Amino acid sequence: MPSLFDSLKSASAGEWTDYTRHDFVRQLADGSLPEAAFRHYLQQDYLFLIHFARAYALAGYKSETLAELRSAAATMSALVDTEMKLHVAYCAEWGLSETDMEALPEDKATVAYTRFVLERGSAGDLLDLQVALAPCVVGYGEIGRALADDPATKRDGNPYADWIAMYAGEEYQEVTVEAVSTLDALMTRRGGPGRMPGLTETFRMATVLEADFWQMGLDAA
Amino acid sequence: MPSLFDSLKSASAGEWTDYTRHDFVRQLADGSLPEAAFRHYLQQDYLFLIHFARAYALAGYKSETLAELRSAAATMSALVDTEMKLHVAYCAEWGLSETDMEALPEDKATVAYTRFVLERGSAGDLLDLQVALAPCVVGYGEIGRALADDPATKRDGNPYADWIAMYAGEEYQEVTVEAVSTLDALMTRRGGPGRMPGLTETFRMATVLEADFWQMGLDAA
């Protein structure tokens, strides 16, 4: 039986391709992405991560088992401690300071995506929330691995090689495996066939908003 | 196939009996309930109705179809306009003014029950919320009809005859029929077998808290 994630991805195959093979991604692979595009993306990703951590906090509130609560707490800590500090360190290499990033206005693409996810989580349940998060969490792993596996990806002198290596790396790949299995567990506990239309639409919209997030980067260059 | 409501009721058969055949109910039937008990119950029920209307507002926020949203709006209006005004008029016959009731401290039984329902709705989804509401909405209809159908119920000179007639009446009976069918529709759209343990526990706890609400009335006499 396919995982819930695979079913959702199949149902939004076109949107998924638009997102995972977006021009932004292709240009990361061959190193041709304008630095201004990447820098804008990194800045907005900093603001994005804050709302993403809030989404996991919401998942903690919505937890029904101690295991779920612990998992949400661990992800929140990983995001606000480890991830954001790595992100800040990485941004510093690109000449972006944390003080600058905190003061940045949110791009509309950032607003649309983050608030859509949070609203799904608030108005729906933990399954709606995790489905809204999946295109980001699992998609980045799929993109990272695809670029790392593709012989055409530029290695030497690609300024984005570290970014690709991070998402292709074992540590992040394990995060995606766990996210896929969390979705299946939630579907068993809170789901049923009647939920597929709603979950499919949530997944589709989140995927579209992810593609818009790449586009926002390109448009800034 | 049994309705979701019937399945939930069967799974909490003991708690359901404790609630629907509570001493408070028996004393309503034979007219022996101390007036102080009924008066305290009426006062707290006024405060309860406010939170109950908030629960339907929450159902409106959580709606996924225009029909659900319209149904929530209609119930909210029915509660804060019609029901509360009837309640206030009825309370006036028992010597209770609205100003007095608004200033009343909430009894702990009122806090426990109303906040439990609201929290289920906030942390869960529309199905969790409607299941938490069902023991009240459907139970009152069942109690009203049972008392009206029971030849042992005192008719002449029973100070509680109007109360019984209201919940046994056709208008309220239709409300319960609709509530039962709403649960089935939600179970089809958002449910599955994995949800039964959680919904069963929600229904059971709400039923226990309803019985406590009767007991609070008795304890006040």
Next chain:
Amino acid sequence: MPSLFDSLKSASAGEWTDYTRHDFVRQLADGSLPEAAFRHYLQQDYLFLIHFARAYALAGYKSETLAELRSAAATMSALVDTEMKLHVAYCAEWGLSETDMEALPEDKATVAYTRFVLERGSAGDLLDLQVALAPCVVGYGEIGRALADDPATKRDGNPYADWIAMYAGEEYQEVTVEAVSTLDALMTRRGGPGRMPGLTETFRMATVLEADFWQMGLDAA
């Protein structure tokens, strides 16, 4: 002392002008707006109204007084009963059926704006929510009146004359007066000077997203 609304409007004066004097608005005034632009706007406004009604439902849940709860219930009913039916009737004149509109995909501008408002209300309090709603509720009244008062506005043969008349009309103007006074009452009860930066940013972003909503209409033509 200026109203909270006036303070917020002054603090976002540039964004407010961009919204209330947007090209879409100018073209409504002189009748030059392409019908395709208006039709797309109307369709998305139908979807917008559903989430708008959900926002008032959320306001009902967040109410702390019976008066607030009744006001939220009345607005919800006005939106899902009166407003949406008027909207549907009006759309029918423009060749748009309700069935068509319910099946429409949400535009990203609709997603961004509605989810931003709902998230402010969910994560913040009733004051945050009402501030997020104000640019729409009060702004439409200001736009309607400005167009109606402007001698340059085309009257005869302007296909948008009814739209202007609706928002310039006494009934809608009363809605805006009440919204302004609700904000002041909430500021007194739940506010203080420390809230101004947060409320200002909420108001500013909602105003920007309103202007984007007009732009979405223009872009569709």
Next chain:
Amino acid sequence: MPSLFDSLKSASAGEWTDYTRHDFVRQLADGSLPEAAFRHYLQQDYLFLIHFARAYALAGYKSETLAELRSAAATMSALVDTEMKLHVAYCAEWGLSETDMEALPEDKATVAYTRFVLERGSAGDLLDLQVALAPCVVGYGEIGRALADDPATKRDGNPYADWIAMYAGEEYQEVTVEAVSTLDALMTRRGGPGRMPGLTETFRMATVLEADFWQMGLDAA
């Protein structure tokens, strides 16, 4: 100027005394508390801690600054990792296994208190939530220190000496100092004089429900 916490405590002076000098507390001090009472309290406190961690998750979702978000994440982790493991280890000394505790039905006093706190946080804002949490967080520190400072408290052979030492200890005392200063910071950022009646009622009710939680322990013996 008094802290917000001190103002709230003064406004509920009687309820605060009932809570902090409850018979349960006195019997902890002189070692006379029946073990069955303490054991029941410990079991329910385990269930309480789960909802308490959910309340801090909700605080994370409601955060408006990265500092608030990090603080919520740190408290959640402290609760679900450190605290609950200490609690489980401590309970094991009293013959209570984690498996047993997870399977326990929630006492009504646990339901009332935890759901009241969560609902304040969901329907209100971060300040409402932190005020609802304060009687627990700060009160335990005050109780621990008062017992530790009181020469009448039994030291030798008091089975509850460890419990007293934990809450009187420097580590927990720092938690309370931080909680008091968080309240002041939130009052500055989100408060004003108009909020005092609502916050006072929230604090008062949470204090009453804390006293009920002690009483639940006594009633079980």
